[in-house]
Structure formats: structure tokens, C-alpha cells
Amino acid sequence: MSFQTFLQHLVNGISLGSLYALLAIGYTMVYGILRLINFAHGDIFMLATYIAFYSITTFLLPWWAAFLIAIILTALLGILLERAAYRPLRNSPRISIMISAIGASFLIENLAIVFFGGRPKAFPIAPIFSKIVRIGDVSISIVTIIIPIITVIALVILNFIVNKTKTGMAMRAVSKDYDAAKLMGININHIISFTFGTGSALAAIGGIMWALKYPQLIPLMGVMPGLKFFIAAVIGGIGNIKGAVLGGFILGLGEIAIVASSPALSGYRDAFAFILLIIILLVKPTGLLGQNSAEKV
Amino acid sequence: MLTINNLSVHYGGIHALKGINLEVPQNKIVTLIGANGAGKSSTLKSIMGLAKASGGSIKFNGEDIVNKPTTNMVSKGLVLVPEGRRVFSNLTVEENLFLGAYLRKNKEEITKDLNWVYELFPRLKERVWQKAGTLSGGEQQMLAVGRALMSKPKLLMMDEPSLGLAPLIVKDIFGIIKEIHRNGMTILLIEQNAKAALEVADYGYVLETGSITLEGPGKELMVNDEVQKAYLGEHK
Ligand SMILES: Nc1ncnc2c1ncn2[C@@H]1O[C@H](COP(=O)(O)OP(=O)(O)OP(=O)(O)O)[C@@H](O)[C@H]1O
Ligand SMILES: [Mg+2]
Numbered sequence A: 001m002s003f004q005t006f007l008q009h010l011v012n013g014i015s016l017g018s019l020y021a022l023l024a025i026g027y028t029m030v031y032g033i034l035r036l037i038n039f040a041h042g043d044i045f046m047l048a049t050y051i052a053f054y055s056i057t058t059f060l061l062p063w064w065a066a067f068l069i070a071i072i073l074t075a076l077l078g079i080l081l082e083r084a085a086y087r088p089l090r091n092s093p094r095i096s097i098m099i100s101a102i103g104a105s106f107l108i109e110n111l112a113i114v115f116f117g118g119r120p121k122a123f124p125i126a127p128i129f130s131k132i133v134r135i136g137d138v139s140i141s142i143v144t145i146i147i148p149i150i151t152v153i154a155l156v157i158l159n160f161i162v163n164k165t166k167t168g169m170a171m172r173a174v175s176k177d178y179d180a181a182k183l184m185g186i187n188i189n190h191i192i193s194f195t196f197g198t199g200s201a202l203a204a205i206g207g208i209m210w211a212l213k214y215p216q217l218i219p220l221m222g223v224m225p226g227l228k229f230f231i232a233a234v235i236g237g238i239g240n241i242k243g244a245v246l247g248g249f250i251l252g253l254g255e256i257a258i259v260a261s262s263p264a265l266s267g268y269r270d271a272f273a274f275i276l277l278i279i280i281l282l283v284k285p286t287g288l289l290g291q292n293s294a295e296k297v
Numbered sequence B: 001m002l003t004i005n006n007l008s009v010h011y012g013g014i015h016a017l018k019g020i021n022l023e024v025p026q027n028k029i030v031t032l033i034g035a036n037g038a039g040k041s042s043t044l045k046s047i048m049g050l051a052k053a054s055g056g057s058i059k060f061n062g063e064d065i066v067n068k069p070t071t072n073m074v075s076k077g078l079v080l081v082p083e084g085r086r087v088f089s090n091l092t093v094e095e096n097l098f099l100g101a102y103l104r105k106n107k108e109e110i111t112k113d114l115n116w117v118y119e120l121f122p123r124l125k126e127r128v129w130q131k132a133g134t135l136s137g138g139e140q141q142m143l144a145v146g147r148a149l150m151s152k153p154k155l156l157m158m159d160e161p162s163l164g165l166a167p168l169i170v171k172d173i174f175g176i177i178k179e180i181h182r183n184g185m186t187i188l189l190i191e192q193n194a195k196a197a198l199e200v201a202d203y204g205y206v207l208e209t210g211s212i213t214l215e216g217p218g219k220e221l222m223v224n225d226e227v228q229k230a231y232l233g234e235h236k
Helices: A003-034 A041-057 A063-089 A094-116 A142-164 A166-176 A177-185 A189-213 A223-236 A241-261 A264-281 B042-047 B070-076 B091-101 B109-119 B137-149 B167-182 B194-200 B217-223 B226-232
Strands: A132-135 A139-143 B002-011 B014-024 B028-032 B053-060 B079-080 B153-160 B186-191 B203-208 B209-217
Touching: A003 A041, A003 A139, A003 A142, A003 A189, A003 A223, A003 A241, A003 B209, A041 A063, A041 A094, A041 A223, A063 A094, A063 A189, A132 A142, A139 A142, A142 A166, A142 A189, A142 A241, A142 B002, A166 A177, A166 A189, A166 B014, A166 B091, A177 A189, A177 A241, A189 B186, A189 B209, A223 A241, A241 A264, B002 B042, B002 B079, B002 B186, B014 B028, B014 B042, B014 B053, B028 B042, B028 B194, B042 B053, B042 B070, B042 B079, B042 B153, B042 B186, B053 B186, B053 B203, B079 B137, B091 B109, B109 B167, B137 B153, B137 B167, B167 B186, B186 B194, B194 B217, B203 B226, B209 B217, B217 B226
Parallel strands: B028 B186, B028 B203, B079 B153, B153 B186
Antiparallel strands: A132 A139, B002 B014, B002 B053, B203 B209
């Protein structure tokens, strides 16, 4: 493999890894605060792309306005999802809320088929995103470069919110101990809503960039990627934001490495995620950065 | 300041509080003693809205607060140091203290109180950046009390602050309780350590399996035969 091709693959891997990371964070944040695998997260990701699609095609908004609206509406949908499907079951056995999550996922997928139609839609790509840049002998689409940049910006903002703001402090407190957090005067419901809103906004950012990279929308587009985002979160150690980022990049780079190493293997691309998951669960069940969860499960 | 009338708490089939009456007057220290499982923690939890009262009334400065959200209680100045410390182990000492001031806006006053807490507990000041989970048990208890003080309580409730602490630290904690009381704080104290509690308390209640069986000024309860037998381990 020439150095140029290597670089090309590396850039692609980083780009894919960024998307996995952004989406894995949503799983991990919700797990951290509710101890719930939000199975509908992949569907929230799908909804974001359709909102952007209709904003551009039906409402004829410029791409930036469409993206902004998609991010905001998706965040609200995430909050709504928690209210409708999870909050009423907060004090029920874990299994009930998990089944509710699976139900919510199916519901969103099937509603999407009804309202958006099952036929694939082509995501409209503004000319600015379809440029190809040449660096030396390497040619890369501009989207591939934008994705990691936006991801880094989003991660810096998220890191600031979680570690430097009062709300972030409250999020960390709530994830540790509901009752003690209430005794500080923290409104648990607000913090949980905020968590869902943030995770869903990141899902929207990831979804839009995904659509720019793979511009074909179908109502079930969140299913397989959703599983991979979840696997990325588990690999890194679910509940841990840094872990989700790490897991995302490992998965993204790994997949591209497989495809690059031999075209014959490219069919096994999806299998890679699952094999990696099994290995991690066998070797380090808490994930790479996960603590031994002796504290509170 | 706090008036509890005929308060009942049920947990499923368990009747944990069977209609208790209790009064905490302003600027006093009141203590609630009783054996394990008597319902002491349940009393405090129901005051804070963490356990649902199935009957009765709780009035704070005349206002009915029974079964209101916990955050409302905190904003009214009711603050609880919970049983078993419950500090946020994943947060630093300073973050824990700032969370105590979660509902407060005035930055200057918060800083003032933070310095006051560090004065009361110099050990915390040395450990500002340490994760609370790595503190010793006694230090965690200091942090739990400090964190509660950061909420600017009008009524400070403490659930077994001396639990599991070495005698010397217990003495420190009771010294602090007296000190914050001198600053005008009203305190409702729950203790297994009946002797220490009755010594500092103006008034005491004895709780037995969900009912109050005895009450009176701290000094009187100290010399009461039944109390001595059951809680002070003295035989005459
Ligand atoms: N969440 C709960 N569900 C069911 N029963 C409970 C619950 N919390 C407390 N109880 C029961 O209520 C009774 C009173 O408990 P509580 O914690 O108030 O006792 P306590 O006086 O604080 O005891 P200790 O001194 O051991 O802390 C006990 O029998 C306990 O088992
Ligand atoms: Mg108790």
C-alpha cells in the first residue's frame, strides 16, 4: 500500500470514527444517568436526517438553517422520548423500561415508514460539501475533513458543559445518587431532560454529517449504525464519555483498516464490530475505560 | 419552626411510622433517638419529601409542606445530612461543596460560606481537589455536614452523623454541631449515640417501632430510668 492510500484510509477511518464517537456519547450519557440502554437512539439519529431533508426539500431552507432546525428539533424529540417512554417507568423494574425502549424504537421506525415512505430518499448536498480537496496526491472530499473538525468542536463544548458548569456538575451528581442529588435541591427531571436533549443534539449533528457522507435516507437507516454506536460505547466502557469517544475511534479505524487491508474482507466489515464486542466482553467486560461498577448499578 | 402532626409512613405493607407528633422550635437542638428500625430515618426522609407520607401533616413556619418535591424543601431552608454520608464519590471535595449551594445565586455569600466551612473543617481545605470517594469515613462525614451548610439551612437535620466514627472524631462532630448552633442554627439530630445527643439537645424524643414513647428536655431524658436502660446501657 502506498503512503498516499494509507493516508486516505487513515482520514476515512478518523472521519468514520468521529461519527461513531458522536453517536456513542448519546448511549453512554443516557446509560450514565438512567442505567438504561436507549435502544431508540439510532432512530433519533434517523429522524434528524429526515428533518434536515424536509427542511431543505419541502421548506426550501438554506442548508445551515435546515441543519440548525434539525439539531434543535431532534433535541426536543429526545426530551419527548424520555418523557413519554421512560419517565413513567422510572421506578419500575429495569426490564420494563428496557422493553419500553425497544418498543419506542419500533414505533419510531414504523411511524417513519408511514410518514416518510419506505423508498430511499437522496439527501440534498449543498455544493460546498461536495468539493474535493487535494493534498499532495491524496484527494479527499471536504465532508471527510469537516466531520472530525465538527466532532472535536462538539466534544470540547460537551467536555466544558459536563466538567465546568453547574448543570454538568449536577449531571454527574445525579448519575451517582438520585436521592443525594435531590437533597442538594437538584431537580432530577430537568437534569435527565437536559441529558437526553444533549445526547440527541449530538445524534443530530452526527446524523447530518452521516447523511452528507452517505446521502441515502431510509427509515431503518438507524438500525445497523445504532447497534454499532452502542457497541462503540460498550467497548469504551458504557457510562464513560471519554470511553465512548475512544470506542468510536477504535471501531471506525478498525472497520476502515479491514476494508483497506483486503477487498475480500470488506464483506466482513459489519462483523468486525460484533467480533470486537465479544472480545472486549470476554477480556474486559466493563469496557476499556469503564470502572468496576461496585458503586451503584 | 417545624411541626409534625400524626405523621404516618408506609412502605408497601410495612407501617414504618404510626402517627407521630414532633415539634422543633426555632434556635433549638432537638434529638430523636431510638433503636435500629424504629423509623428515625423515615421521619427525616418524609420531612424532605424523599419518603411519601401516607397521612398527617408537616408544617414549616406554618406552611404545609407534606409530600412536596425535595427541591422545594431545600429552597425553603430544610436541609438533610443523610444517613451514611452519601457524598458524591466521583466529584471533588470542592464540587461537592458547591453542589450544596446549588440553588443559591449570590456568589459572594457562597464564597463566604465556603470559607466558613473550611474554617470549621480545615481537613477539607487541604483536600479540595481530592475525589470525595477517596476521603476517609470521618472526612466524608465532615464533607456531608459542610455540604449541607453550603445550602444555607434554616433547619439542619442530621441522620446519625457519628455513625462509624472514632470517638475523637465524634467529639469533633458534636463540637461542630454546638458551634453551628451557637451561630443560630436550628437542628434536628438523629443519633444512636444517645448520650452525646441528649447532652447537646434542648429537647428529645424517643421513637420505638414507629411511635413516640417518651419525650422531654434532654437533661430529663438523660436521667430517665427507661432511657438509661434501653439506650445508655446503664443498669441501676
Ligand atoms: N424503602 C423502604 N422499603 C421498605 N421498608 C423500608 C424502607 N425504608 C425503611 N423501611 C423499613 O421501615 C422501618 C424504619 O426504617 P428507618 O430507616 O426509618 O429506621 P431507623 O430508625 O432510621 O433505623 P437505623 O437506626 O437502623 O438507621 C424499618 O423496619 C425498615 O426496614
Ligand atoms: Mg436510620
